[in-house]
Amino acid sequence: MKxxxxxxxxxxxxxxxxxxxxxxxxxxxxxxxxxxxTSKVALAFRTTPPVIKVGELFSLRAEVCPQAGTxxxxxxxxxxxxxxxxxxxxxxxVRQTGPGSYAATGLMFHMPGRWQFTFDVETPxxxxxxxxxxxxx
Amino acid sequence: MRRTAAxxxxxxxxxGAAAQQHAGLSPLAASPEExxxxxxxxxxxxxxxxxxxxxxxxxxxxxxxxxxxxxxPRLSPRADLSCASCHLPERTLTDGRERAQGGGPxxxxxxxxxxxxxxxxxxxxxxxxxxxxxxxxxxxxxILHPDxxxxxxxxxxxxxRDDANLACRYAQAFGRAVPPEADAETALVDAAKALAAYLxxxxxxxSAFDEFREALARGDAAAAxxxxxxxxxxxxxxxxxxxxxxxxxxxxxxxxxxxxIGMPHMVEPGRxxxxxxxxxxxxxxxxxxxxxxxxxxxxxxxxSRTLHLTENHGNYGQFKVPSLxxxxxxxxxxxxxxxxxxxxxxxxxxxxxxxxxxQDGDALLKPLRLSDAESEDLVAFLRTLTSRGFPDLNPVTxxxxxxxxx
Numbered sequence: 001m002k003x004x005x006x007x008x009x010x011x012x013x014x015x016x017x018x019x020x021x022x023x024x025x026x027x028x029x030x031x032x033x034x035x036x037x038t039s040k041v042a043l044a045f046r047t048t049p050p051v052i053k054v055g056e057l058f059s060l061r062a063e064v065c066p067q068a069g070t071x072x073x074x075x076x077x078x079x080x081x082x083x084x085x086x087x088x089x090x091x092x093x094v095r096q097t098g099p100g101s102y103a104a105t106g107l108m109f110h111m112p113g114r115w116q117f118t119f120d121v122e123t124p125x126x127x128x129x130x131x132x133x134x135x136x137x
Numbered sequence: 138m139r140r141t142a143a144x145x146x147x148x149x150x151x152x153g154a155a156a157q158q159h160a161g162l163s164p165l166a167a168s169p170e171e172x173x174x175x176x177x178x179x180x181x182x183x184x185x186x187x188x189x190x191x192x193x194x195x196x197x198x199x200x201x202x203x204x205x206x207x208x209x210p211r212l213s214p215r216a217d218l219s220c221a222s223c224h225l226p227e228r229t230l231t232d233g234r235e236r237a238q239g240g241g242p243x244x245x246x247x248x249x250x251x252x253x254x255x256x257x258x259x260x261x262x263x264x265x266x267x268x269x270x271x272x273x274x275x276x277x278x279x280i281l282h283p284d285x286x287x288x289x290x291x292x293x294x295x296x297x298r299d300d301a302n303l304a305c306r307y308a309q310a311f312g313r314a315v316p317p318e319a320d321a322e323t324a325l326v327d328a329a330k331a332l333a334a335y336l337x338x339x340x341x342x343x344s345a346f347d348e349f350r351e352a353l354a355r356g357d358a359a360a361a362x363x364x365x366x367x368x369x370x371x372x373x374x375x376x377x378x379x380x381x382x383x384x385x386x387x388x389x390x391x392x393x394x395x396x397x398i399g400m401p402h403m404v405e406p407g408r409x410x411x412x413x414x415x416x417x418x419x420x421x422x423x424x425x426x427x428x429x430x431x432x433x434x435x436x437x438x439x440x441s442r443t444l445h446l447t448e449n450h451g452n453y454g455q456f457k458v459p460s461l462x463x464x465x466x467x468x469x470x471x472x473x474x475x476x477x478x479x480x481x482x483x484x485x486x487x488x489x490x491x492x493x494x495x496q497d498g499d500a501l502l503k504p505l506r507l508s509d510a511e512s513e514d515l516v517a518f519l520r521t522l523t524s525r526g527f528p529d530l531n532p533v534t535x536x537x538x539x540x541x542x543x
Contacts, residue, residue, distance in 0.1 A: 054386060054392065055386065055392050055393055055394070057441055057442060083500065084500045084501045085500040086451060086500070087449065088447075089394055089395070089449075090442065090445040090446060090447060091445050091446070092445065105441070105445070106441060106444065106445030108442075108445075110392050111384065111386065111394075112177075112383060112386060113383065137173070137177075
């Protein structure tokens with residue numbers, strides 16, 4: 001009986017947390033932070049190095065912040081150049097580093113110009129797609 | 138009247154359109170965007186980073202061994218080809234042929250054009266298909282290929298051991314005697330690493346373009362005015378509406394990647410050169426790649442690109458974007474040498490056959506429809522990428538002196 005109650009309380013607490021502004025802090029804007037959102041999730045990320053160099057591999061760390069009632073089960077990261085109709089020549093690898101936190105390595109923008117990140121946030125209800133533009137120089 | 142013309146010219150420049158070099162206009166005139174595009178093609182020369190996968194990269198003794206090997210025809214068992222037979226010092230380290238000529242009695246015509254090797258260490262992928270991920274892992278290809286030097290690892294090991302001079306240089310470079318016959322592969326890999334150390338030293342000097350770029354950066358109008366007007370207009374096309382610098386990017390005029398510019402890739406009737414598609418498979422299967430046992434980078438971090446490589450259907454018919462430094466000296470052009478002159482290359486981009494571009498070819502490429510004058514300007518610009526000086530390539534190697542002696 002007791003353990004079950006704790007779980008229920010825990011769930012209620014995390015729902016509360018998810019709904020409270022505090023839970024969004026990780027996805028807030030800030031220096032060097034890029035972000036995007038849908039009605040169900042917000043996502044914020046930083047790249048290393050902070051300014052992406054054409055032709056150099058880079059990595060990123062992303063935080064995913066769901067709205068109340070949404071649970072995040074995974075993240076996919078990709079990027080393309082919409083005007084040139086091509087993607088990257090390298091396949092990033094994404095790993096989860098904590099609840100809602102992900103690290104992606106092996107990204108590369110091989111041409112200068114407008115690139116678009118595509119983040120697919122996986123939730124039990126389906127995929128939430130977030131696009132974030134970036135101009136590489 | 139003149140004032141109006143100058144104003145119009147200035148407006149053209151400001152909009153990044155064909156920046157007309159105009160009488161009375163400062164040789165420093167350029168829009169901020171154009172200025173930035175031009176500055177991205179330098180500085181030059183670029184430092185050559187040490188290759189962590191090659192423990193003798195940058196080591197003087199290995200460079201000396203590599204230099205001796207580069208010019209030594211005995212590396213091929215028939216003694217008919219050295220590296221320098223195809224990469225001729227007097228021809229900017231290429232051979233002037235459309236496609237390379239192999240060795241042996243048949244002297245077969247190979248599938249591809251011989252690239253010049255100046256500044257080769259600026260690249261990340263080697264071969265037109267990028268089938269090798271390091272300079273040293275490329276080198277066994279010509280050494281072992283039956284149509285090229287046709288050697289075996291055992292042959293290379295024997296040559297290194299039996300020649301007193303090479304054996305002495307090997308010992309100085311690697312700090313041990315040449316491995317025994319049973320470990321001939323190690324000897325081959327070491328020879329490849331010494332050759333790569335030598336290739337890393339092939340850096341060409343500044344060109345007229347570099348001098349102009351530097352003059353622009355320091356705001357030196359007198360120096361900038363020395364840059365020919367036609368080349369200046371050609372540069373505006375190159376970095377502007379021609380979009381050339383999107384692929385021919387950065388100080389070495391290459392983004393180091395692979396694109397399909399609509400060149401035919403039929404080698405002979407019924408056989409095509411798959412380009413990057415084949416290169417990705419080759420590099421993944423290569424036991425000498427940066428992730429393999431022969432890499433000296435214990436962390437394997439320098440193998441990240443190879444690790445993250447991905448195939449896509451557009452790879453078929455893509456070739457490496459060649460550097461354009463010294464391009465006026467390395468005719469004929471393209472992976473199979475099918476274009477004889479820079480004029481023909483510019484015509485290719487000007488008249489581009491969209492239908493021939495692979496369906497997944499770069500959407501960025503459009504026929505430029507350049508006027509004759511514009512084409513001449515673009516060629517004039519490409520000619521200013523020729524270095525004013527090349528370090529002397531002396532093929533004569535003196536006897537190896539035991540360590541400590543001079």
